Amino acid sequence: MSDFLNGFSEQNYKKKKDKILDEKQKKREGQGQEEEKGDAQARARKVEEEEENRGREWEMEKSPDQEHGKESEQEEEEEKEKEKEKKRKKASVKDKGSPLEAYTEAVEREEFSHVPGDARDEVFEPDPDSRKKKLRRKLIAIPSVTAGVLLLGLLLYYMYTVEVPDFVGEREDDVQEWGLLNDIYVREDEVYELEKEEGTVISQSPSGGERIFSEDEVQVTISKGPDPQEELELPDFSELTPREA
Amino acid sequence: MATATINVNNLSHYYQDGDYRRYVLRQVNCSFEKGRFYTILGQSGSGKTTFMSLLGAMDTVQEGEIQYQGYSHKSLDPNSIRRNYTGMVFQNYNLITYLTALENVMVAMEVTENRVPEDRQNVAYNLLDYFGLPRSKANRLVTRLSGGEQQRVSIARALATNVDVILADEPTGNVDADTEDEIVEIFKALAHEHSKCVIVVTHSSEIAREADVVLKLYKGSMTLDE
Ligand SMILES: Nc1ncnc2c1ncn2[C@@H]1O[C@H](COP(=O)(O)OP(=O)(O)OP(=O)(O)O)[C@@H](O)[C@H]1O
Numbered sequence: 144m145s146d147f148l149n150g151f152s153e154q155n156y157k158k159k160k161d162k163i164l165d166e167k168q169k170k171r172e173g174q175g176q177e178e179e180k181g182d183a184q185a186r187a188r189k190v191e192e193e194e195e196n197r198g199r200e201w202e203m204e205k206s207p208d209q210e211h212g213k214e215s216e217q218e219e220e221e222e223k224e225k226e227k228e229k230k231r232k233k234a235s236v237k238d239k240g241s242p243l244e245a246y247t248e249a250v251e252r253e254e255f256s257h258v259p260g261d262a263r264d265e266v267f268e269p270d271p272d273s274r275k276k277k278l279r280r281k282l283i284a285i286p287s288v289t290a291g292v293l294l295l296g297l298l299l300y301y302m303y304t305v306e307v308p309d310f311v312g313e314r315e316d317d318v319q320e321w322g323l324l325n326d327i328y329v330r331e332d333e334v335y336e337l338e339k340e341e342g343t344v345i346s347q348s349p350s351g352g353e354r355i356f357s358e359d360e361v362q363v364t365i366s367k368g369p370d371p372q373e374e375l376e377l378p379d380f381s382e383l384t385p386r387e388a
Numbered sequence: 389m390a391t392a393t394i395n396v397n398n399l400s401h402y403y404q405d406g407d408y409r410r411y412v413l414r415q416v417n418c419s420f421e422k423g424r425f426y427t428i429l430g431q432s433g434s435g436k437t438t439f440m441s442l443l444g445a446m447d448t449v450q451e452g453e454i455q456y457q458g459y460s461h462k463s464l465d466p467n468s469i470r471r472n473y474t475g476m477v478f479q480n481y482n483l484i485t486y487l488t489a490l491e492n493v494m495v496a497m498e499v500t501e502n503r504v505p506e507d508r509q510n511v512a513y514n515l516l517d518y519f520g521l522p523r524s525k526a527n528r529l530v531t532r533l534s535g536g537e538q539q540r541v542s543i544a545r546a547l548a549t550n551v552d553v554i555l556a557d558e559p560t561g562n563v564d565a566d567t568e569d570e571i572v573e574i575f576k577a578l579a580h581e582h583s584k585c586v587i588v589v590t591h592s593s594e595i596a597r598e599a600d601v602v603l604k605l606y607k608g609s610m611t612l613d614e
């Protein structure tokens with residue numbers, strides 16, 4: 144981190160800018176005198192400097208009288224000077240002959256062209272991890288596929304099966320209603336059963352808690368109450384004293 | 389202390405290509421100091437952008453190490469590197485198009501943890517003015533500025549976080565020769581007058597001619613050409 148930005152606070156920047164403008168002014172005055180002496184080099188330097196500052200000076204709108212003939216002739220002359228200066232600059236680049244120039248020229252002459260196309264600057268190396276990665280991928284793949292299939296099966300199983308409740312003691316109507324709701328046929332068998340209330344389930348198959356598919360059926364045995372044919376064993380009243388009877 | 393602003397140690401970088409690693413950088417060692425203007429030359433595809441992305445923490449270091457003022461990249465959060473250590477300048481400016489020049493600069497001041505002067509707005513105006521954008525232009529949407537002007541805004545933005553390092557990837561790729569000269573002057577001034585560490589990727593040998601140090605990238609290796 145630096146104090147760079149402090150230089151741009153309102154106070155500091157004013158000073159900085161004044162200094163920049165001052166320096167520019169001084170340079171310009173100095174060049175003006177030299178120019179009177181007809182020093183071509185100084186003029187060239189001035190042109191170069193103006194080129195440098197162009198960005199900043201362009202921001203100022205041209206005043207109308209600046210655009211008149213006399214000025215524009217001068218401008219044209221300046222343009223020519225600029226061009227010359229540019230050429231001179233370029234020439235000096237060529238003359239330099241630094242290793243950098245040699246390199247750039249070599250590149251331009253495509254000295255590296257023996258290396259095929261895009262691969263010119265590239266170095267290929269087999270990925271040392273690639274076999275390991277593949278193996279790892281396989282090792283991960285097998286169990287995960289298996290797990291996936293199992294999971295899917297389980298999911299389907301739970302989607303297409305229902306758990307049979309424990310119906311023993313429940314009313315027949317309730318059992319039939321459950322069958323309707325769950326798309327399951329409830330087959331009833333009826334038996335006389337003295338001990339159980341009429342219309343309630345005595346036993347079932349499959350038993351409560353098991354899962355069955357929708358097309359399966361549930362069988363329940365319903366109590367019909369006491370059997371009217373059955374003879375109850377009555378006590379022998381004759382053997383009893385009236386009191387006991 | 390002799391700690392360089394940026395130290396690159398054995399930096400290698402590859403892109404995965406099926407079962408192959410295509411190495412773009414191999415065991416690169418170099419360091420960058422404040423107050424100097426560096427350029428990096430290299431053919432298209434030689435890995436210049438890759439190298440700059442690593443320096444600017446826009447990409448993750450795979451092998452080797454980059455130190456910022458002595459701190460390893462491993463001990464720094466990439467976000468912190470981007471906000472507090474390096475400023476990036478791109479060929480296509482990458483400014484926020486729906487903001488003005490001024491706002492683009494001020495956003496950068498918001499995100500950094502570095503010390504920024506109190507009167508941010510004035511500092512931003514002055515920074516832009518210094519790089520040739522007066523207030524009238526500073527208040528314009530950046531899309532209404534010329535390419536050269538947008539590049540000045542992006543330089544101002546890179547500096548607005550008060551970082552020491554400016555990383556520029558082909559900053560003059562989209563501007564004309566005159567604007568290029570002006571921008572190069574700005575980089576030179578930043579290095580020599582404001583003691584920034586300026587690293588510029590370029591195809592132009594004219595820019596390289598202006599640099600204090602020229603680095604060349606070829607076949608994944610970095611060589612010095614002082
Ligand atoms: N994300 C990526 N995935 C795969 N390959 C990439 C990726 N980025 C870059 N490359 C490849 O890496 C190599 C170096 O790219 P890089 O962008 O660093 O080159 P460069 O020197 O900046 O080129 P230019 O001068 O054209 O901008 C190229 O071959 C490129 O195709």
Ligand SMILES: [Mg+2]
Nearest residue numbers: 436437438557
């Ligand atoms: Mg690039």
